[in-house]
Amino acid sequence: MNNIYLPQLVTIEDIYDEAPDVKSYRLVFKDKAVREAFDFKAGQFGLYSAFGLGESTFCIASSPTRKGYIQCTFRRTGRVTGGLDELSIGGTMGFRGPYGNWFPLDEWKGKNIVFIAGGIGLPPVRSVIWNCLDRREDFGNITIVYGAKTVADLVYKNELEHWGGRPDVKLIQTVDPGGETPEWKGKTGFVPTVLEEAAPKAENSIAVTCGPPIMIKFVLATLKKLGWNDEQVYTTLENKMKCGVGKCGRCNVGDVYICKEGPVYTAAGVKKMYNDF
Amino acid sequence: MENILRKKAKELLETGAVKVVIGYGWNRSKTRTTPVFITKPEDADRLVFNPLCVNNLSVYLTRKFKDIQALGKPAIIAKGCDIKNIVVLITEAQLQREDVFIIGMVCEGTVYKQELWKGELLPQIMPTKCHNCGVRNPHVADVIIGEKSTFVPPEKPTGMVFDKIKDIDSKDQSARWGFWINEFSRCVKCYACRQVCSLCYCERCIAEKNMPQWIETSAHPRGNLSWNLTRAMHLVGRCTFCGECERACPVNIPLNLINQKMILVVKDAFNFESGYDEKTHPPMIVFSPDDKDNFIK
């Protein structure tokens, strides 16, 4: 019997502390055949199980160009993430996926890409960033604007350093006013403000944004001000999910099932939806 | 009675004394009553009052209904039994007496369930609470509508619920257990009992808490038992026997039996009955050196 709700077993190969209560796990499928056959696209998500506690939905934060493992990044908030948080290297969890649609990277060939993320919104964007960087010659300028509440809340600190050191990436980091430390060398200010200062050119460009709803709202307004249109801007939506496969009936925004038709939408696509956010 | 009610509601809305009148209106075919929220004086004529007005509207005064609270100060049309719940809400600091205008309705009884109505209020279609009602003349109200009732409740409570409790009490423990397990086995976990209850006003019910998971969400015997017991225990010394939970239950679980049994236990142990006086705190939330404590063995 094909049980669409049955997860694959994955082993935690490595754990990285990213920020207070935020961790990344590097996961490897236990089954060799699954491990070798597994493929996904940047932007897709999965359901991660802590046995006895349930499943939680997050994006796959690693790039599809990096084979043999997947990475997820999550914040300890509820029952399932609390249970996942308590696992250690070598521990087993469940994974179902990949589900949902993806960022159409092939359509973006030759374009400049601007990534705009806030806080825990970087993980889904990270998958796209590495995907683009691993196919660097396919794209024009790559700009990353990333901010968090405080310096401590910035995730992927090592990678931020790496991106910042690369000549082919323009990285702008910021923290909210009051969130800086004496050593902080980045900017201080909210992401939309910093974005406006950076003023990325709309021409031949694509923006990918993810973060708290309030940030996205102002990022969209800023981009509009800078001359971007809604078709150029991509985001990834989240809603509570249980099945991930269009059955359980809770992730819909109006008549759009985020798990099936999403989670990736253009700003134009989002604006067409029912106000059910 | 209805005319006076409508006039009063109109006046309250016109003067701005209240922003919404929570009352009863007809459904399309005028065969059932349903809660209505009157915000415009000209709509006050939609209000009705008759033995089909079974709902205890006090549930709409609780914080579960944020959009109703946003309308502004309410007036509520309430029978004596409904007022008991308002009194408990006041006792438990869910609202202040002056936050609500109580239009008390003199009531000669309602039907147990609306579908039983055949045009006449016969004793056999009335719930047990009506047969023993001591508040046909509302005991706490800003205005009382209706001619004073002369009904005197029987000295010793009577009715189906009391008979059934006696019957169950006479059985041995395993038979009682068997009875309840069978009744709870039908539970579908729709939580109508909780949602319809004005004293179940928690915004995050224990049934929804999962850290830890106190109550299993599945509608299997274990989950059903833990839900139904927890619901009952959370109402000890608080439940007023309004009967809404049993009326709302789609699978006919006799919740009135549990509730009335608890009321009898509390009366016996603490000589307390909820819903009469907003200044007396229920026994489960106060400590008194005079408590019998005879359950500690």
Place this chain on the structure above:
Amino acid sequence: MAKTVEKLLKKENLDKLITSVKADGGRWIAPVTDARQVVFKAVTKHEDMASDYILARNSYKEVLFPQTEVIAEYSVSREGSEMHGVELTPAETVVFGARPCEAASLKSLRSVFTWDFIDEFYTKREEKLIIITVACTKADEACFCTTVNISPESTEGSDIYLKETVSGDYLAHGATEKGKAFMAKHGNTFENAPKDAQTKKLVMPEEINGIDLDKISERLKKTGHYEDHVWAELTRKCIGCGACTYVCPTCHCFDITDEGTAIEGERRKNWDSCQFDAFTLHASGHNPRDTQFKRWRNRFMCKMHIYPEKFNSTGCVGCGRCVRVCPVRLDITEVMEALSK
């Protein structure tokens, strides 16, 4: 309806039929009276079945989509954790005494459980299901099938469609291949129908004049209706219980939850309701449907827009269960009427 496949199922032969189904390891589900209401339950003999009823309180959907079921089992140990799926081998299940309205809901459930990903917990059961519908000779004021283009004469979803005869037997019409095969297999209980068999008059619920399904559909297609104050006004009395969704034959929402100890336990698929406030509550505390009228609006959208537009099926079959069961008598037809204006 082709006359050629009409057969006579005598009431006195029902026991023979039930026994024969059970002898093959099957189940016979029919309306019975339990706790002062008529419900679908497994029965062993025809005298246990209710005959004088409008509609069972529950929908037979629980036969296909149980209220709670184990979908996997887990174990956790130092050596490593495991999770195994549950194998489902359902027995043949006959649902006898369904009404044409709820029979029509089968396609709707199927459309959800089989779009793209196929939920075999549903499909495996449906493969083994025979729906024997008995056309209605009674209705109450909550019935509104005719308003949503279904009627006691509709055979969609029924495998075998029965009409009661004046003498208390049934005139049987094989409506699907599955139904016809069932009738052929149990040929000794389905006799040739006499030419003069008189059937009882079917009762047609009166169509509700003020409801215009096309208008509702047009209105729901425009995203702007989410801002319409009509939703709050008509549905703020909703107390947010799940009674309507649990009796509804097309409601399909569920939860997936783990139960057990830290060492072993099971993963379950449980009915859930879009009317519960925790249904869409994010871990962050944000709730896209933070007031009850938004949750009610979602249910209405699901029935009147998502099912027809997305799944090409019927969201509401007019059985009226939600109307009967609602503790505050929130009548979906009154909302339909208001939205037809």
